[in-house]
Amino acid sequence: MHPVIAGRLLFPLHEALKRKPTFRWLGRLEAMQWWPAEQLEAYRLERLRALLGFAGERVPYYRDLFRRHDIVPARATFEDLARIPPLTRQAVRERFADLQASPPAGPVQTLATGGSTGVPVTVLVDMARLGFGEAARLRAHRWFGLEPGEREIVLWGSPIEVTRQDAVRALRDRLLNSRLLSAFDLGEAALARYADALDRFRPAKIYGYASAIYLLARYLEARGRRPARPPRGIFTTAEPLFDFQRATIERVFASPVGQEYGARDAGLIANECPAGGLHIPAEGVHVEILGDRGDGVGEITVTLFDSWSFPIIRYRTGDLGRLDTGACRCGRTLPRLGGVEGRHTDFLVTPDGRCLHALSAIYVLREAPRVAEFAVRQDALHHVVVSVVPAPGFSAADAAAIRTRLGGVLGPRVEVEVVQVAEIARAASGKFRYVVSAVAEEVLTRMLEPEGAAR
Numbered sequence: 001m002h003p004v005i006a007g008r009l010l011f012p013l014h015e016a017l018k019r020k021p022t023f024r025w026l027g028r029l030e031a032m033q034w035w036p037a038e039q040l041e042a043y044r045l046e047r048l049r050a051l052l053g054f055a056g057e058r059v060p061y062y063r064d065l066f067r068r069h070d071i072v073p074a075r076a077t078f079e080d081l082a083r084i085p086p087l088t089r090q091a092v093r094e095r096f097a098d099l100q101a102s103p104p105a106g107p108v109q110t111l112a113t114g115g116s117t118g119v120p121v122t123v124l125v126d127m128a129r130l131g132f133g134e135a136a137r138l139r140a141h142r143w144f145g146l147e148p149g150e151r152e153i154v155l156w157g158s159p160i161e162v163t164r165q166d167a168v169r170a171l172r173d174r175l176l177n178s179r180l181l182s183a184f185d186l187g188e189a190a191l192a193r194y195a196d197a198l199d200r201f202r203p204a205k206i207y208g209y210a211s212a213i214y215l216l217a218r219y220l221e222a223r224g225r226r227p228a229r230p231p232r233g234i235f236t237t238a239e240p241l242f243d244f245q246r247a248t249i250e251r252v253f254a255s256p257v258g259q260e261y262g263a264r265d266a267g268l269i270a271n272e273c274p275a276g277g278l279h280i281p282a283e284g285v286h287v288e289i290l291g292d293r294g295d296g297v298g299e300i301t302v303t304l305f306d307s308w309s310f311p312i313i314r315y316r317t318g319d320l321g322r323l324d325t326g327a328c329r330c331g332r333t334l335p336r337l338g339g340v341e342g343r344h345t346d347f348l349v350t351p352d353g354r355c356l357h358a359l360s361a362i363y364v365l366r367e368a369p370r371v372a373e374f375a376v377r378q379d380a381l382h383h384v385v386v387s388v389v390p391a392p393g394f395s396a397a398d399a400a401a402i403r404t405r406l407g408g409v410l411g412p413r414v415e416v417e418v419v420q421v422a423e424i425a426r427a428a429s430g431k432f433r434y435v436v437s438a439v440a441e442e443v444l445t446r447m448l449e450p451e452g453a454a455r
Contacts, residue, residue, distance in 0.1 A: 001149075001174070001175055001176070001177050003147065003149045003150045003151065003177060003204075004149065005149070006148075006149030006150075006175065006176050006177045007147050007148040007149020007150065007177075008148075008149065010149070010175050010176060011023075011148050011149050011176055014172070014176065015134070018127060019106065019107065019127045020127045020130050020131035020134065021127070021128060021131035021132070021135075022130075022131040022134045022135045022138070024131075024135075025131055025132050025135035025136075026135040026138055026139060026148075028283075029135055029136060029139045029281070029283060030139060030142075032283050033139070033279075033332045033333070033334055034331070035333060036333065037333050040282060040333060040334075043283065044282060044283070044286065044305075045077070047283075047284070047305040048076065048081065048286065048303070048305065049073055049074060049075075049076055050305075051303070051305050051308075051311060051313070052066070052071065052073035052076050052081075052313070053073035053074060054101070054105075054308060055073075055313065056071070056073050058101045058102055058103075059098070059099060059101050059102075059311055060098040060102075061091075061095050061098040061099045062099075062311060062313065065084060065085065066084075069083055069084060069085070071083070078286070081286070081303065081313075081314065082288065082314075084313060084314055085314070086290065086301055086314040086315070086316045087312070087314055087315045087316065088316050089121045089265075089316070089318070092121050092122075092123065092265075093121055093122075096122065099310055099311070100124060100309065100310055101308060101309045101310065101311070104124070104126065104308075104309040105126050105128060105308035105309045106126050106127055106128070106309070107126065107127060108124045108125060108126045108309045108310070109124070109125050109126075109130070110122060110123075110124060111123055111124075111125055111264045111265065112264070113263065121265055123264075123265045123310050123312070124309050124310035125307070125310065126307075126308055126309040128306045128308055129267060129304060129307050129308070129309075131306075132281075132283075132284045132305075132306040133267050133268040136268050136281035136284070136285075137260070137268060137271065139271075139281075140235075140258065140260070140271030140272075140273070140279075141205065141233065141235065141258075143258070143271075143273045143274055143330070144205075144232060144233035144256060144274060145232060145233070146204055146205050146232055146233050149176065149177055150177060150204040150205060151177045151179075151201060151202065151203045151204045151205075152177065152178050152179070152204065152205045152206065152207055153178075153179050153180075153181060153197065153198065153201060153203040153205075153206050153207075153208075154179065154180050154181065154206075154207050154208055155181045155183050155194070155206065155207070155208030155209060155212045155213055155216065156180060156181075156183055156207075156208050156209065156212075157182070157183050157184055157209070157431065179197065179203070181194050181197060181208075183208065183209050183212040183426070184426070186212060186215055186216075186426070187423075191215070191216060192219075195216070195219065195220055195223070195225055198227050198228070199227065199228040202227075202228060202229040203231050204231055204232050204233070205231050205232060205233045205234065205235065206231050206233075206253070206255075207234075207235045207237065208235075208236070208237070208238075209236070209237070209238050209431055209432070210236035210237070210238070210240065210241040210242075210245055210259075211239055211245070211431070211432035211433075212432070213234060213236055213245075214245040214248060214249055217248050217249045217251075217252040217253060218252075220252050221248070221251075221252050226252065226253075226254070227253055227254075230253055230254040230255050231253060231255045232255065232256075233255060233256060233257075233258060234249060234250075234253055234255050234257045234258070235257075235258050235259075235260055236249075236257060236258075236259055236260065237260040237261075237262065238431055239431055239432065239433065240340065240342050240358070241257070241259045242359065242362070244366065256274060257272075258271065258272040258273070258274070259271075259272040259278065260272070261278065261337065261340050263317060263319075265312075265315070265317075266302050266304075266312065266315055266317045267285065267302070267304050267307070268281065268285070269285060269287065269300070269302055269317075270287075270336070270337045270340075273328065273330045273332065274330065275328055275329040275330040276328075276329075277324075277328035277329070277330055277336045278336050278337040278338075278340070279328070279332060279334040279335070279336050280334060280336065280337060281334065282334050282335050284304065284305045284306050285303070285304060285305070286302065286305070287300060287301070287323065287337070288300075288301045288302075289301070289321065289322060289323055290316065295322070296322040296323070297320055297321065297322045297341060298320065298321075298322070299316055299317065299318070299319070299320060300317045300319045300320070300321045300340070301314055301315060301316050301317065302314075302315050302317060303315070318343050318441070319340055319341075319342065319343050320340070320341040320342060320343070320347075320444070321337050321338070321339055321340040321341055322337070322339060323335065323336070323337060323338055324336040324337060324339075341357060342357065342358055346358045346433065346435055346436070346437075346440075347435075347437060347440045347444060348360065348361060348376075348378050348384070348410065348435065348437055348440065349378070349381065349437065349439060349440045349443045350381070350410055350411050350413070350414060351381055351382060351411070351413045351414065352411060352413065354411070355440070355443070355444065356409065356410070358376075358433075358434055358435035360409050361376045361406060361409065361434070361435050362376075362434050362435065364402070364405045364406050364409060365386065365388075365402070365406075365434075368398065368401065368405075369391075369398065370390060370391040370392070370393045370394040370395075370398050371388050371389070371390065371391060371394065371398070371402075372389040372390065373388070373423075374386060374387065374388045374389070374424070374434070375387045375424045375432075375433075375434060375435075375436075376406075376434060376435045376436070377435075377436050377437075377438070378435075378437035378438060378439060378440070379438050379439075380438070380439060381439050382413060382414055382415060383414070383415050383417070384406070384410065384414055384415070384416050384417070385417045385419060386402060386416060386417065386418045386419070387419050387420075387421045387424060388402070388418060388419070388420055389420075389422065389423060389424060394420070399418040399420075402416070402418050403416045403417075403418055
């Protein structure tokens with residue numbers, strides 16, 4: 001489909017039929033990103049009061065919460081917002097019915113997380129929230145000169161077996177100039193097909209899991225291949241994007257990379273601009289950092305102004321990050337995240353009270369010779385399992401070297417076990433995490449709990 005027809009006719013029609021205000025928002029967001037900070041903040045305050053007023057009237061959970069904490073929505077400030085106890089995953093699971101607006105603000109969809117940060121959680125999203133998020137994403141792609149409707153390849157978790165519903169979606173995607181490649185299958189044969197698809201389709205952009213795009217880039221480089229036409233932008237999402245992944249992707253595809261940060265339950269939270277700023281779409285999203293550990297890093301907590309049917313107010317994401325108070329070189333006045341360090345479960349914790357970033361283990365394994373792939377799982381405070389897919393020549397000496405080097409990072413009280421596997425399984429969602437800790441969630445939650453926080 002011609003990009004102009006797809007972007008100016010079919011895509012807007014598709015969104016309008018689903019009752020999503022995507023393109024109404026997109027035009028407004030293009031102007032708002034340049035507003036003076038004072039004007040943007042006044043607008044945001046209006047939106048906050050509208051959300052709190054709606055929640056106080058039609059959502060039992062918040063009606064009770066606002067009464068107990070003396071919150072008056074019509075006069076509320078962002079300082080008042082900070083007095084509302086944060087919304088946790090546990091509260092969402094236990095008070096699910098009470099968190100729903102009655103009646104809902106239009107049609108809703110159910111979204112469930114994959115549980116990679118702990119126990120899975122389910123939220124309801126309406127078309128207002130989905131439309132704003134899609135508009136913010138399209139605006140960020142425009143930062144790289146990419147208009148709606150341009151050819152894209154999406155590398156995403158999707159069933160390998162195609163049902164009738166999947167076939168309908170595939171037809172819709174073709175009309176909108178999108179091609180879906182399954183991140184559930186990233187074996188050699190699949191990667192070869194994906195490499196051929198790149199050459200046939202010649203996408204203007206690629207969007208998908210950071211690890212999946214990185215793996216495809218590594219495959220192309222190993223085979224001495226390059227895309228027939230380099231995409232003009234690559235956008236990674238759903239997982240942390242590490243510097244070594246970015247470097248490989250940019251080198252192989254000869255394309256700039258823009259990171260997207262968000263979550264199914266928490267929505268789209270930030271997009272990277274070509275100047276490197278990780279901008280928050282503040283017209284509809286408010287970000288706080290809770291439990292600052294002393295260096296500005298704490299738990300990213302979000303309020304979504306468009307979450308009407310299931311209000312997301314001060315929702316603790318389980319991710320660690322910080323805000324950046326400086327101005328971005330791109331000139332946009334949108335606030336920025338200074339960085340996202342990862343989820344609680346991306347960290348390793350030790351018996352002596354240390355908290356180690358995933359990169360502390362990744363760097364050890366990346367430098368290990370004769371290791372094709374790896375994954376690290378901490379199943380107990382004193383025990384870490386390293387799964388490795390061995391390359392030719394891998395021996396007991398290599399395993400011992402890994403135990404020694406990683407043991408030096410973790411300390412003598414942590415046992416490091418190295419096991420050889422044929423392949424590293426991806427999560428049911430298709431995502432991949434190099435490091436997962438089953439015990440870090442509890443330790444970090446306790447460490448970052450704000451003083452005097454309501455339980």
